[in-house]
Amino acid sequence: MRRLWTFVPLFSLLLGMVLFPGKAVQAGNQESKANFTDTDIEAFIDQEMKIQMERFNIPNAAVAVVADGRVGVSKGYGYADLQQQTPVDSERTLFRIGSTSKLFTWIAVMQLVEQGQLDLEADIRTYLDFQIPGQLHHASSQEPLAPITLTHLMTHTAGFEDYPDTIFRLEEQQMLPLADYLQVYMPKRVFPPGEVAAYSNYGTALAGYIVERVSGQPFADYIEQHIFTPLGMKHSSFRQPLPVQLQPDMARAYRFVQEEYKEGRFEYVPEPAGGMSSSASDMSRFMLAYLQGGRGQAGRILADETIRSMQNQQFTQHPLLSGTAFGFIEGSFNGERTLFHGGSTMLFDTGLYLIPEHKVGLFVSLSGGSYLAHTGLFQAFMDQYYPTAAAHDPNLTPPEGTMERSRQYVGEYQQNRRSFTTSERFLSLTMGLIHVQMDKEGYLIVNHAGEANRFVEIEPGIYRNLREHRTQDYYGDFKTIVFGTDPMGNTMLMSDGPMTYSKAPWYATSSFTFLTLIAALLFIIISLIFWMLRAIFRLMRRSRIQQPRWANAGVGAAIGFGVLTVASLVGVALNGQIDPVYGLPNAALGILPSWNPVLDVLPWLMVEVGAALLIFALLALWRRYWKISGRIHYILFTASAWIVLSLFMYWQLIS
Template sequence: MGKFRGFCLLIVFILFMNVNSISANAIPQGDIVETFNELVEEKVAEANIPNAVVSIVYDGEIIFEKGYGYADINSEILVDPNTSLFRIGSISKLMTWTAVMQLVEQGKLDLDSDVNEYIDFDIPPLTGSTPITLRHLLTHTPGFEDYSTEIFTLEKDNLPPLHEYVRESLPERIFPAGEVLAYSNYGTALAGYIVEQASGMPYTTYIEENIFKKLAMNYSTFEQPLRESLLEYSVTPYRFVDGSFSEAAFEFMPVPAGAMSSSASDMARLMIAYLQNGHFDDEKILEEKTVQEMFNQQFTHHPTLDGMAFGFIEGTFNDKKVLFHHGGTMMFNSALYLLPEEGLGIFMSYSGGNHFVHNEIFQGFMDQYYPMEEVVFAPVTKGTNGSIEKFAGEYHQNRKSLTTADKFISLVTGIIQVETDKDGYLYATHAGETNQFYEIEPGVFKNKRTERTPDAYGNFKTIVFEEDKHGNMMLMTDGPMTYAKAPWYASSGFTFVALALSILLLIGTLLSWIFIALVRMLLKKQKDKDKIASSAKLLAIGYGVLSLILFGSIAINGEIDPVYQMPKDAFSEIPEWSIIFDFIPYLIIAFSIALTVFTIIIWKRRSWRVFGRIHYSLYTSTALFFVWLFRYWNLF
């Protein structure tokens, strides 16, 4: 009897401990709602966000959904989390990846087959690379270059249908497949086209029938523009500019990569389905093993880095595994976060802000409910910091173009500047903030900062340096982003300083010649009788005027729109009259050649004094530098 009583006490103790364990891991739903609501309200006010929406799911239920602000300010229509349609940008890609995995389950697609087997056009091979597969597309490793100025448009007629888009916008392959993480919108569009080819139905129809209807996502669509029955639920985007909200137009973008409009309630259903292994109520969109495969890491550059699952981006926030995807259009920013081990999902969307807002809200939530233990930093030792100087330099995103004018964008977007000090620390400046790193093993560095850092795809907690097979230094971070060390002549510092000095020389020369000409006129001095020298000077003046016109056109076309926050020529029609600027580069090349010839002649003839000849030679060198610079960056 005593043994039985002891056994019962042991069982009660075990049960008690399990209950305590469950309670310790569970989050009071009321607290979640209150805390999250406060975080959102604070950030919405701080960032002047006109409209926002949130939904949170926990343990298979929607525990919070709320709209903030107005879906339409003029009509004073409030945001409704059940029906208000926000543009969710790249979160749309999750529909494409879900569709691909459904067709894999049906045996209609194979993750490791050449994608050319599924399409009716050819993707050319790349020397030294294996064929591109769906596995590469799902992990953003197909090796395509990326065109950031060909994603958005405000005119429906400017966006070709999917079957034309995948042919006409086929990018160059710049990396071997499966070797380099480089986020690819085209890769997702191609996967969407493969869904069409394998299923035998249009992409939008397939998603409607196999995802939206099964999950009762009645306020979700890929249609551009929205059909009549959904127009009244469309959220109007605004941005706070000069003290008031400016309205923006509907954005058109490649359908499978970012065109979805959805409500917070619909996105909550999607999150529940993923967190419940593909099931929602009595419906099923994926098999359990498929969901688990999608949640597992499929690619990373280094064991210490979060990489890519199938479609989802891996993240570690306060030591918790998070699967997430962000979405950004010119006007909307959205985020979807899943914590599978906690049964928790969070969705946010808003217009008029930036991706830092949802990063900060989510990090604030994690700090509240999953606080980090105090971090003890290991001291830097001589054994680890002996050769970190080789990592110093400027790094550019590998998500870039090498063959179009978009190449120049790599000088202004996503640059990481790396410096080292004598104490063995490394400093990485990214998005305007500098973080201090210490080396934990050769080439692997940990951030000493524990709070959020401004990185769109990860926490920027760990960075890894490795040389590729060509000897180029690579910088790798969490998520689908990698960076390559730029040579000195392609760095932003060299390019912009050299450009500024050259423009100053050009303008200074023109002004000095004009001044000298005016003085000569006032003093009634005779004109220069050396016709060769006069012709050389007139040629240089003509070149200078053409160059200033070209720089002026670049400045006008490259001006950032205050509402859409992109250069106008990146999303709108270029005026027909601007075609005249297309001829200027060819004239500048011709003038540069002529300047070179005249430089040789004036030195042979000893025209002007030595200083004048040196000045003219510098002027000609500047002209040749401009030709090289503009050709290198594909600007003409």
């Protein structure tokens, strides 16, 4: 789970079967697309892991592959401790698996559903000891909203906004107990439940707390007793920090910075949303149990029919798009339906992929790299063992009338997984944007995840990607996009998995916001420099110009606003510096400088001085202070100041 950060399981393994040493077998009861041996698979994974580890400077990784009821590959790569040169042991070495942890939260929920203690369609407030608002944050009426259910939480359609800077901490004392976390960082409800897919860490944490409340056990205790023990997962834990006996087995996480590996610290994450640590061998036990109808080494974790229900699609924004099952994300990889879930912390990246039809699963976790490492590994495997003819048709041409229909979709689309009501709203201008343009032939050019994709209309509002290879989209292959309308009346772009994007009005686009902000700030700063140089020049010449007291006060207010603006920019720049190891600003890690409270005050001082600027600008016009050029300059300065303040207010930087 990453930030807004990005991650992308685009990974699905289709190991159509694994065999007994040296002997080809078929996966499931179906005719296999490819035959291979354990030795062949291991050699292939060795080769591809070497490629990915060199490409992304990965110091350690572990991979497990299961098929047809047995483990085909379980292997470690690199060093769990670079300094001690300790090799990764797939049985014992633990990796942080990030949002892949969510799968265990959903298993726990379904266990309690089986026991009749939870109802998937009941209002979750019946299970909580604190209140969740019954209305949308932006709603003008007080009409009650439909309740949030566990089904909504499990399909990421509860309608919560997202706060990315509340996820990761580096100190144990900074991570609040689960009950406190859920109340202190409760997000606003911004969409009606069941209508808009927007991936939510908070929603999963909420479900984990419901497990605690209903079972009467702390979340980590419940998972150990009811999932880890039946599956024989002795090298897994949700505890943070890890239990003493597991701490020596934790893989040290590194990031390759300035031609050397730098070690990161243990990351604290809300338990149910991404706090789990596990080994590749333990995760192979989980995959086998899930693919075998819930049977583990020492008992069942779920009934077979419950597992089957969890594998069914539970939500999609459109019939042509992949959606979500209970807990898993749907995908189509080389023509095979895949259930997967990725997970990224600041230091680790993980992917778990299941092909239920063939009883195949693959798990990979690594530190120091990129989600592109395990997606690249998977795609290489699929192309090697399960190649399929290209499903796309590069010769598709836009149908008649496409220019008129497609023009309405041109614009900037921002993630619906974002904050709508806090200063983090500003991050939506810097992360996860999709830009849609139209060329002169009527094709849509869709820029997403750093790639340009060419789409052709196949039906009104439905477009097919002409790209031959997979994209870097985290939740699917980005082969089809569908345009519709979100609950607030905005054009919405829908793609695979639990993610949607809404079209921003022109005044809320990143280009307009940044260009306008930069222009206004430049004018303010240049004016400030001009006034300071003029003052120095007059001082050197010992010349004094007599001006009315109010005129001098007006200049002082303008200089004061300029100084406050520069101070704010410097403070934000210092606070927003990206840590080279963790890839996030310190503020997102809960690390704030002692002078940070000053940053909270500066915007309000700017508002007060901005109000004074308006008064002095009117006085300058009325009493004709300065020359005409001076009055024009002052009015433009005041306008620039209020442009900056208006943008700050719109993006909740002043609230």
